[in-house]
Amino acid sequence: MRISPKKFFFFFLVLTTINHFSQEEKTYKDASLKTFIDSLTVLSETTPKLFLHKIDSLKNHVSKDDMPLFLIESNFIKATAYRNLRNFEKVMFHFEKVKELARKHKLRQYIGEVYRELGDEYIDNDMYKKAIENYDKAIAIYKEFGNEAGVIVCTYEGFIENLQGKYQISTKKLKSKLSIFKKAQQGVYMDALSTIAENYMHLGKLDSSYYYVNKLPLHIPDPNNYNYEAHKNYIATRYFISKKNVDSANYYNALIDDFRFEFDHHRRYFLNKIDIAKLTNDITTQVAYTDSLARNSKKENDELRAQNVNDTESLIEYEARVEKEKSKFTISIYSSIALIVFLVGLLIFLIKKFLRHRTKQDEVIAVMQSELLKSLQELDHIKLEKEEKNIDEIAKKINQLSKKYNLTEREIDVLLQITKGLNNKEIAEELFVSVNTIKYHTRNLYEKLDIKKRTEIASKLMYES
Template identity: 25%
Template structure:
């Protein structure tokens, strides 16, 4: 009887644990939190939260793909476009296994267009935008469509196709007015830039006035600064220095207000921390509840650990691998601003390559280690990144410098 009771009780606990872990995470809330962190410049908090979710494991394919996607958007927000694309590729490999109508596949396509555009890779951005157009997405985020149209307008503008650019901007405005009126000032700033190129100061001033009115009504300081900065630039480019001086004074006042907003925001953060601390103290007062929960969790953990150890060792290996990759990613983020500029470069050709404006600082670091003859594994250990990341960066370096492979690279160095 005791044996049967133990057996059934253990089975019940296992089913309970599986049920708890099978519950989906709230992707919508997580995405909103990550967007908020990134807007406030708290990118490390975003990275930590997403890393913790990945480390916890037990994610569905859709959940893992979405978390990797949010990691990509976090990297784009700090202008690390190569890492953004790497995480997008990882997310995309999972998304391709999901149903064709899964919204993640659409979000990834849009993000590719945005990151290529931000990285000034307009050719790939155009390809991504054409792919989006060909799929006729019914986008749950119409603002994304508005941003795509603004990108298309900008591409027309740099080709001096001003009429086509203006048409795209007004299409973007129609969508944005219905989706989020408070973001319409972004479109007006694009129009101001266009009118400045056409030397149509009157229209630029009208767009500036409309942008400021909406920004005032929505109380969005950053849009006021953006519009005023663009108008000041237009006045200066057209030798209207008196008007530039007046709007410059207004811009200085707005920037002072922006600093005040930062201080207020910091105060709100401290207040929130205090509130959370009070909540923790209140929760800790319920000692008996915590004790029961702790006992149940320990029992469940022991049973599940034994179950999965016997049934599936692969899960443990996969989690260990994921943990190592995440830890490497954390180290890379902490070491990102460090470089090897103190190393002495003796080879003239290598020195010439390192002075190229085509390479990023991170790529130059890797190039020095390549020239030292280090293997991919050794480079990964020195830079605190994975071997896959080393291969990815190396391939991009070779493409930029028109080098076939490592043998061709050393041949180029020896010839000088």
């Protein structure tokens, strides 16, 4: 598994904060143990399976005094390892163990780290409400311990708006906090500058975008630095394309080519080459890089599918499964109670009838079975009719909307999948296209239907069609 620079950067911050707490509150008496654990933490990112094996074998060599801190840190880093293995059931299990042990041994600062890690993971999965809930909990604990750096790292205002496409709001919030970020935490300051530049680019203000991206400091010993460099060169390329400066655009795009470690870098490089070729009316180059872009997208989709074969489930799938299990359990309880009440009532009714008419025992049983069977058959029939009616109604309403708003066939396909409750990744897999393609069609749908979020699609289907 290749290390994601963003995840490595956040993981580095987590370890730094943990080490700060352990020095302030409680440290290992055995210094060699601390050194060994620090050396193992890197394995949780690079080779998580090997790390999990080694950390468990270390437990037998830990003294009684060092055991509480060891158990907290080992469970925390186990959760991080399982994040990279995408086994979120075990991630949540080990994070709960950290919180339990932290409360027991009065080391609550570790609970803040748990909430921060969960906030990061929910952000990566576009689950913004849950991300904000966890960041707020982390910030409250950081403030309790006077950890200003932790509070700054958990700042989400402005960043989440960028991910939601609210670029003007994002820019306003981030610019108001730039001076605070610059004094408190260099990594967050660089993220803020980069995000503001990206916002301006999306808003079509390339002069402002180029200004802010050039404020990014260079040559920083940071594992995420190459991403900043690639981002800076991309915006510079777009800026010079807008100015029709072919030489400068080619120069900065060539620098992106030096950082093509991720599919996104490849995609941006190819798109820039196509746009530069348009400036010079170079049809041959346009065709060549359009083909390269298609091959890059196919390769990215193939790798994602190959990776998903070994993955247990995504965080979104895990959360959905947990909710579904809770819902099933609740429904099962209510259904059982309803069935018991029904059977008791039926039994009382039949006993009274038996006493009144002195019906034979086998006749009573036959009546009970007949009544139950009839009720079940009626329920199944009603359910089947309702499902068929819903499917027909949705299909008719989508057809009406497509005519009214002049939807394309692909937009109709995406709209149909959205009504099934699928997210962008699931729709992309269903239609065999990239997630970016689905986002593109979804944005077109939102524009044509004049809506801002998916929940409004149901209203469109119900009222306008």
